[in-house]
Amino acid sequence: MKILIVDDFSTMRRIIKNLLRDLGFTNTDEADDGNTALPMLKSGKYDFLVTDWNMPGMTGIELLKHVRADDNLKTLPVLMVTAEAKRDQIVAAAQAGVNGYVVKPFTAAVLKEKIEKIFERIQ
Amino acid sequence: MSNNNEDHTGLDPEAIEKLRSQASELMEQVNAGNYARAMSLISDLGDVRDQSLYREVGRLTRSLHEAIRNFQIDPRNAEQQEALSKMTDASDRLEYVVQMTGKAANRTMDLVEETMPKAMALKDQASAFRDDWLRLRRREMAPEEFRDLYGRLDSFFVSLAEEADTIYGNLSEILLAQDFQDLTGQVIQKVTTLVKEVEDHLLNLVVMASHVDQLTGTVHELEVQEESPDKGHGPQMKAAERADVVSGQDDVDDLLSSLGF
16 A cells, blocks of 8 residues: 655654554655645555645645546545635535545544545445 | 824824915915915925825834834843844744744654654563463463573563663653744744734724825725635634634534535
């Protein structure tokens, strides 16, 4: 299971990386915004994408739309982990095809639950 | 900072008095048919208006400069003094906050990442010893095995004390790494004060500008800028009081399940 973590803050990437490792996912890479993440996704054979929303360059929702529009990536499970808390944003993310939405600040238990739910649905 | 409670009509009493006398003289001159003098009075009236406007803008500009100059942190020791004396504007200060919080977060995570495997290793060792111990109690252990266990227990106790010390030390360091909050809190309060002062003065400028608009009869067409829905807004304040914002993960889950998730 290869996972890409996208967040502009290195501390948040590190927190998510640690939590994923506790859940048994040790094969993770990091990117600091959508512009960096998209080429990695296209060439990297990732199984799962965890992304923030608000980032300089390409935002997480734009990245999600690019992923869903790409024939090779469109089935990639995407979990959004973000401080964006407006209802219409969550609706927009759902419409864009997000698989899970975790609002910051979050707990390890919530992240675990959402990730497990996503994989349950895929299997 | 001064004059915050003053009535900002854009005109001081002296100017109003001047306007009053010039206005009545204008009436007199018009009634007397002295139009050349009347025109020159109208132009004087305009000058009074402009001058009081310039004066007010000048006063506000000075206050703004003062506010920005006054914006300094109290250095608490020599090291900070050196570091802080270099910071002369709000963005530098906020950058400092980002750095301090980032440093503290990384220091904390370094220590956590160092400590977690130690706790895990102790747990693994303890449960292995428990298995051995149960076998010993059930008298399933050969004397040779027992001698081995005896030796291992000895070194386990030594390393247990050492590891517990390290874990305790790391936890204390994690505690200390939170001291950034004191420093960043002070810096943020300073920036907040400056922002409030600037806001007050900007509000005064806006009030003055609206007076100018009234005097000159200017009407502005305000363009409403549509924000891209893809742009992030960052964390929302007072989420619990707002209907358009979720107040936590439960809200998010409810919303998503109402959408068929």
